[in-house]
Amino acid sequence: MRLRILSVAYPFSRVSFDAVGGAEQVVATIDAGLTESGHDSIVIACEGSEVRGELLPMPRPNGTIDDDVRARVRDLYRERIEEAIAEHAPDLVHLHGLDAFHYLPDEAPTLWTLHLPRSFYEPGAFDVLARDNVVANCVSEAQNRTFADMTTSLEVVPNGIRLEDYALTDAPDSYALVLGRICPEKGQHLAIEAAKLADVDLLVAGQVHPYVVHEDYFRRDVVPLLDERRRFVGPWDRWQKRRYLGRARCLLIPSLAPETSSLVAMEALASGTPVIAHRVGALVDIVEDGETGFLVDGVEEMAEAIHRVSTLSRARCRQRALERFSATTMVSRYFDLYERRIAPREIHRWRRSTRFRMGSPSSI
Numbered sequence: 001m002r003l004r005i006l007s008v009a010y011p012f013s014r015v016s017f018d019a020v021g022g023a024e025q026v027v028a029t030i031d032a033g034l035t036e037s038g039h040d041s042i043v044i045a046c047e048g049s050e051v052r053g054e055l056l057p058m059p060r061p062n063g064t065i066d067d068d069v070r071a072r073v074r075d076l077y078r079e080r081i082e083e084a085i086a087e088h089a090p091d092l093v094h095l096h097g098l099d100a101f102h103y104l105p106d107e108a109p110t111l112w113t114l115h116l117p118r119s120f121y122e123p124g125a126f127d128v129l130a131r132d133n134v135v136a137n138c139v140s141e142a143q144n145r146t147f148a149d150m151t152t153s154l155e156v157v158p159n160g161i162r163l164e165d166y167a168l169t170d171a172p173d174s175y176a177l178v179l180g181r182i183c184p185e186k187g188q189h190l191a192i193e194a195a196k197l198a199d200v201d202l203l204v205a206g207q208v209h210p211y212v213v214h215e216d217y218f219r220r221d222v223v224p225l226l227d228e229r230r231r232f233v234g235p236w237d238r239w240q241k242r243r244y245l246g247r248a249r250c251l252l253i254p255s256l257a258p259e260t261s262s263l264v265a266m267e268a269l270a271s272g273t274p275v276i277a278h279r280v281g282a283l284v285d286i287v288e289d290g291e292t293g294f295l296v297d298g299v300e301e302m303a304e305a306i307h308r309v310s311t312l313s314r315a316r317c318r319q320r321a322l323e324r325f326s327a328t329t330m331v332s333r334y335f336d337l338y339e340r341r342i343a344p345r346e347i348h349r350w351r352r353s354t355r356f357r358m359g360s361p362s363s364i
Helices: 022-036 067-088 125-130 141-145 188-198 212-225 238-247 263-270 299-306 314-324 327-342
Strands: 004-008 040-046 054-058 092-095 110-114 134-138 176-179 202-205 230-234 250-253 275-278 293-296
Touching (some): 134 141, 176 188, 188 202, 202 238, 263 275, 275 299, 293 299
Parallel strands (some): 040 054, 110 134, 202 230
16 A cells, blocks of 8 residues: 655745755655655645655745744644645655744654754754654764753654766866855855865855845855855756766865754765865764865865865765765665554554555665
8 A cells, every 4th residue: 555645844945856955855855765666745845846746835935034924834834734634644744844843733643854953943842752643853873962862762864865866077177166055054154265275266056045144144254255266156956066066176064063964965975076074963974084075173174175185086985975875775764764653553544544564765
């Protein structure tokens, strides 16, 4: 019997393989894995999202996103989720939003994937884990360690990427690259300073979302540092990302936050491109210091490491990515978690009372 999953994305970010946010790419990957395995995937996400299953589009706010906008959107999502449960009778609701605790279903079996650092969530957000119908999972062991004090243990499903989308480039260009959403915790200004100190070209790629803090950071801290050799190129689609990631001499990740994962680091390594990253969060586990990149503390060490990447094997970077970062493995582990979450429960209120067996993802 088919499995039917209702995925609910973060309300303010478009779901697709081209999405800037890692969480939105993960939603797209799980959706593809479900449909390719013959299961039913229903996705609630903002209009403009691209999914393989059935999209239930939600309005995407225009202009600056403030507290009033967030509150209105959460109310809309709460109503839409309950309508979707009544209409589609999903076996499980899979939530991905930072604010998902505001619109959790009342009774349906629910999984909440925590994509961001613990400190990013509102105080009291995790109180909902005391409810019988709700469990949560982390996206890395590094993230899970930050929840060691909680009485409720969390599942861990490490992120993965579609490895077949990336290929080894043996003859890179001379530029360095920083890629991701433009916001203070990502530290793009530090990458620019490091590139200047190292006297190398830098491409700054990413999207400035319409949050006041993000727009202020870009205008105040990033734009004044740009010049003819350190350029902002805006957001890229998947084809541009693959091309420029593969030809970069290295990827810089100057994050100031305890990253829970890093899809862009995995994508770079799958392209054979070494990664130079701050020694924070899951980056310490993703980047193998001295083998697939360098872990650094601060601008001066990052600048020095840029000149050392030529000593690393791009073929080795690619090989380690193939061994460690498969989307197929990620989706298989979510399927296993779905099965374990659904099987013990009486789900006849949504569908016939049957134990569901999941297939394996076919060709993600």
